[in-house]
Amino acid sequence: MIRIIPLPADFQDWTGLLSLVMESFAYMDGVIDPPSSAHRLTPQSLAQKAVDETCFLAVDDGTILGCVFCKVEQPDCLYIGKLAVAPSAQGQGLGRQLVAAAEDHARALGLTRLRLETRIELTRNHAAFGRLGFAKTSENRHAGFDRTTSIEMQKAL
Numbered sequence: 073m074i075r076i077i078p079l080p081a082d083f084q085d086w087t088g089l090l091s092l093v094m095e096s097f098a099y100m101d102g103v104i105d106p107p108s109s110a111h112r113l114t115p116q117s118l119a120q121k122a123v124d125e126t127c128f129l130a131v132d133d134g135t136i137l138g139c140v141f142c143k144v145e146q147p148d149c150l151y152i153g154k155l156a157v158a159p160s161a162q163g164q165g166l167g168r169q170l171v172a173a174a175e176d177h178a179r180a181l182g183l184t185r186l187r188l189e190t191r192i193e194l195t196r197n198h199a200a201f202g203r204l205g206f207a208k209t210s211e212n213r214h215a216g217f218d219r220t221t222s223i224e225m226q227k228a229l
Contacts, residue, residue, distance in 0.1 A: 074137065074166065076173045079127040085136070086115035092136055093118075096156035104191040106214050106221065110154065121154075128173040130157065130166045137161040140170040142177055145187070149226075150178035152188050171204055178229055186227045192220050201225050 083089075090113055097110045113121075121127075121141060130138030138157040145151045152174045157166045171186075178186055188206065190197045198208070206225035214221045 074130055074132045074161075074164070074169075076169050077129055077131055079122055079129055083122070086119045089136060089139060090115055090118050092139065092158055093154055093156045095159060096138075098159075100191070100194070104193050104221075106217070108191075126177060128170055128177075130161070130170060132161075138166040138170055140174055142174045144181065144183065148184045149187050150174060150181070150183050150185075152186055155188075167200070168204060175227075175229060184229050186229065187224060188226075189222045189224050191222050198223065198225070 093110050093113065097108050100108050125141045125143040127139060127141050129136050136158075138155075138161065140152055140155045142150050142152050152171065155167060155170060157170075174186060178184075186206070187209075188201065189212070190201065192211070202225075204227070206227045208223050209226045210224045211220040212222045212224060213219060
């Protein structure tokens with residue numbers, strides 16, 4: 073039975089969690105430009121990210137199948153990022169469950185909206201987040217680019 077849980081305080085498998093993120097994001101390689109910031113993660117930086125942010129895991133009998141990282145970035149907003157689901161577990165609603173955990177966390181903190189960013193090329197992601205109640209709120213560009221490279225989406229809670 074798959075459960076969504078907060079990252080345990082004694083969590084140590086940073087290499088495994090990084091592998092999950094990289095495996096989940098691999099389909100973006102050669103599709104998005106610039107490359108995903110996931111390529112800059114290390115087990116150590118991921119461990120620090122978990123100190124600075126809140127992480128939820130999708131776990132099945134001790135196996136991590138997904139994750140999402142969340143951080144309060146404005147007085148009323150929770151940013152969600154590095155939403156990852158193992159390719160072998162995709163299509164089972166784990167992404168939806170991880171976003172729901174972030175929503176519950178935001179509400180518990182008294183926040184009124186969620187925010188995320190997704191690359192302009194990943195139109196299937198735009199549609200998936202739209203089905204979860206997110207709407208496009210702006211277009212952005214990475215430093216050095218003269219074209220839109222990502223979009224911001226928000227969801228009111």
